[in-house]
Amino acid sequence: MQQYALLDKINSPQDVKRLDARQLPVLAGEIRHKLITTVSRTGGHLASNLGVVELTIALHRVFSCPKDRIVFDVGHQCYTHKLLTGRRERFSTLRQSGGLSGFPKRGESEYDAFIAGHSSTSISAAIGLARAKRLRGEEGKAIAVIGDGAFAGVAFEALSNVDETLSNLVVILNDNEMSISKNVSAFAHHLAKIRNTKGYFELKSGVERTLGAIPLVGRGMVGGLSAIKGAAKNMLYNSNLFEDMGFTYLGPVEGHNLPQLCAVFERARQMDEPVLIHVHTQKGKGYKQAEENPGAFHGVSKFDPRKEQQNDMPADSFSEQMGLHLTELGERDSRIVAITAAMKYATGLHHFSTRFRDEGRFYDVGIAESHAVVFGAALGVGGMLPFFAVYSSFLQRAYDQLLHDCCLERVHLVLGVDRAGLVGEDGETHQGLFDVPFLCSLPSCAIYSPATYDGLRRCISRALYEEEGLCAVRYPRGRQTLVLPDNAKDCGDYYEIPPKGEEQGLLITYGRVAANALGALGIAGRAYRVLLLEKIWPLPREVLDSARAAGKIVMIEESAASGSLGEHLLAALAKTGWKGDFCHRAIENPVVAQGTVEQCMQAVGLDGETLAKIL
Numbered sequence: 001m002q003q004y005a006l007l008d009k010i011n012s013p014q015d016v017k018r019l020d021a022r023q024l025p026v027l028a029g030e031i032r033h034k035l036i037t038t039v040s041r042t043g044g045h046l047a048s049n050l051g052v053v054e055l056t057i058a059l060h061r062v063f064s065c066p067k068d069r070i071v072f073d074v075g076h077q078c079y080t081h082k083l084l085t086g087r088r089e090r091f092s093t094l095r096q097s098g099g100l101s102g103f104p105k106r107g108e109s110e111y112d113a114f115i116a117g118h119s120s121t122s123i124s125a126a127i128g129l130a131r132a133k134r135l136r137g138e139e140g141k142a143i144a145v146i147g148d149g150a151f152a153g154v155a156f157e158a159l160s161n162v163d164e165t166l167s168n169l170v171v172i173l174n175d176n177e178m179s180i181s182k183n184v185s186a187f188a189h190h191l192a193k194i195r196n197t198k199g200y201f202e203l204k205s206g207v208e209r210t211l212g213a214i215p216l217v218g219r220g221m222v223g224g225l226s227a228i229k230g231a232a233k234n235m236l237y238n239s240n241l242f243e244d245m246g247f248t249y250l251g252p253v254e255g256h257n258l259p260q261l262c263a264v265f266e267r268a269r270q271m272d273e274p275v276l277i278h279v280h281t282q283k284g285k286g287y288k289q290a291e292e293n294p295g296a297f298h299g300v301s302k303f304d305p306r307k308e309q310q311n312d313m314p315a316d317s318f319s320e321q322m323g324l325h326l327t328e329l330g331e332r333d334s335r336i337v338a339i340t341a342a343m344k345y346a347t348g349l350h351h352f353s354t355r356f357r358d359e360g361r362f363y364d365v366g367i368a369e370s371h372a373v374v375f376g377a378a379l380g381v382g383g384m385l386p387f388f389a390v391y392s393s394f395l396q397r398a399y400d401q402l403l404h405d406c407c408l409e410r411v412h413l414v415l416g417v418d419r420a421g422l423v424g425e426d427g428e429t430h431q432g433l434f435d436v437p438f439l440c441s442l443p444s445c446a447i448y449s450p451a452t453y454d455g456l457r458r459c460i461s462r463a464l465y466e467e468e469g470l471c472a473v474r475y476p477r478g479r480q481t482l483v484l485p486d487n488a489k490d491c492g493d494y495y496e497i498p499p500k501g502e503e504q505g506l507l508i509t510y511g512r513v514a515a516n517a518l519g520a521l522g523i524a525g526r527a528y529r530v531l532l533l534e535k536i537w538p539l540p541r542e543v544l545d546s547a548r549a550a551g552k553i554v555m556i557e558e559s560a561a562s563g564s565l566g567e568h569l570l571a572a573l574a575k576t577g578w579k580g581d582f583c584h585r586a587i588e589n590p591v592v593a594q595g596t597v598e599q600c601m602q603a604v605g606l607d608g609e610t611l612a613k614i615l
């Protein structure tokens with residue numbers, strides 16, 4: 001086990017305060033080594049964490065948690081924070097079942113002030129914590145640490161809510177010019193403009209030189225001095241969005257310069273007004289491959305850090321297959337326009353982007369899923385064929401736009417709902433378990449849930465050309481696991497697989513878990529007729545008819561149980577007076593902790609062995 005002279009003695013933020021300032025860069029080096037060696041073994045978010053090592057050390061050096069509350073935005077960059085707040089010894093359990101979460105979790109530590117995982121919420125949370133402190137007469141600052149990519153959507157709603165009474169609010173903007181890929185938003189352009197003006201310390205020393213030249217002649221001068229200082233600041237510095245929205249802006253500050261970071265954080269700690277500190281960092285700092293290609297090292301699976309080049313083979317995945325197929329369709333139909341919310345590569349849309357961006361048929365709207373849905377709907381109203389690829393859990397925040405802007409007037413928008421179902425190591429915030437319930441609740445929404453690549457291609461084409469209103473094609477993280485039996489009969493909306501022997505019941509299932517369900521039949525040695533659905537909603541008529549004719553039905557789905565397809569099916573059967581035996585296996589508690597997908601499946605009873613017991 002690697003020994004670290006300083007890090008091994010850090011068991012709380014107080015230990016960071018006790019170090020000599022000259023030791024802080026050494027600590028930063030040890031932390032970087034720990035991050036690279038651990039994450040190369042566990043997988044996780046590497047580049048973002050390498051970029052905030054000094055920022056996080058300075059945070060805990062100057063502020064005093066848990067009296068001061070730190071809220072990380074997205075929270076994928078919280079690893080140094082966890083190393084400095086008593087979780088160093090558990091760090092090797094990162095993102096594993098029963099181990100440390102890859103995101104802040106209040107239940108994990110008193111130093112984790114608020115949940116994170118979905119982007120752009122930290123300023124809202126910090127404002128809430130700040131207001132509560134004031135109302136309860138508590139000391140301390142509420143500090144949001146938010147990236148330039150996450151400064152989108154909800155963050156702008158929060159910005160509009162800042163006023164001079166928030167004197168205990170500090171926002172630290174970690175500007176590394178990157179979201180997952182290069183940040184090309186209008187906001188990023190504003191940041192670039194600000195970065196090119198005088199930095200905080202240049203400005204500060206300039207103003208001090210100006211003020212220093214004026215002899216102090218008594219108190220009256222002090223008032224004059226602050227007026228001159230304000231004028232000097234404005235003279236030296238054109239205003240920016242943050243100043244205009246009520247913050248005192250401090251920056252830009254070099255994000256790997258510990259003395260500067262500590263000095264500016266100390267300045268903010270003593271101020272009695274809302275402060276925004278603009279820190280300029282490098283995503284991937286300290287690991288050459290991640291510095292050169294931060295996007296590729298945003299989220300990594302296990303890798304060998306000694307290798308010069310990591311071979312990033314194109315993934316064998318539903319995402320990749322979606323991207324390739326949509327690009328193929330795009331060649332034939334110029335009405336197809338693709339949209340991503342800052343997830344171009346992870347959703348597979350980079351293929352479509354490369355081919356059609358210059359024709360104005362690909363848009364990365366940044367982390368703004370609600371905007372993406374309305375934008376897409378308007379593209380549809382305007383006569384285009386819009387396709388928005390989005391993770392199931394990130395789509396949750398656009399529920400009203402789906403209802404209000406798409407469904408009420410049956411606008412044709414196709415959603416590629418990626419990471420639908422259990423995702424594994426990202427845990428509770430990212431499990432895609434709610435899309436079937438919330439999409440089924442929408443008027444005139446159609447849902448496809450293919451379990452194979454062939455089915456995915458077919459469903460995307462049907463969604464674009466056979467459907468009229470909102471249509472979702474949902475598919476899991478990773479690759480196809482189901483092998484369709486040769487005797488599966490294609491019935492259009494579903495496949496029918498005959499029983500292996502005298503029929504003992506009807507098994508209805510869809511999506512990735514169908515592989516486990518079919519496997520369970522083999523384990524149990526039971527003879528069920530199987531309906532493997534591809535179009536799941538509205539429930540196909542023939543499926544309902546087939547169910548009504550069955551005496552025993554087992555329904556297996558990888559979805560939150562409440563509002564699930566199985567509940568809808570049972571309700572529909574009940575309306576027909578059906579009185580058979582109905583067994584429904586879904587996920588009763590959809591707050592599913594991290595682990596491998598297989599471990600998550602086991603935790604919720606959707607693994608083959610457990611399913612065999614209900615057949």
Ligand SMILES: Cc1ncc(C[n+]2csc(CCOP(=O)(O)OP(=O)(O)O)c2C)c(N)n1
Nearest residue numbers: 048117118119147148149150178179180342
């Ligand atoms: C609502 C939502 N949409 C998308 C994501 C996926 N996501 C995670 S981190 C990230 C980029 C964040 O960029 P930034 O805030 O600049 O952090 P950096 O990785 O650059 O440190 C995105 C798009 C998310 N977590 N939440």
Ligand SMILES: CC(=O)[C@@H](O)[C@H](O)COP(=O)(O)O
Nearest residue numbers: 074076117299346419426477
């Ligand atoms: C932090 C975040 O939300 C994303 O980086 C997410 O973790 C990516 O998930 P995948 O690894 O499934 O692409």
Ligand SMILES: [Mg+2]
Nearest residue numbers: 147148149178
């Ligand atoms: Mg960034």
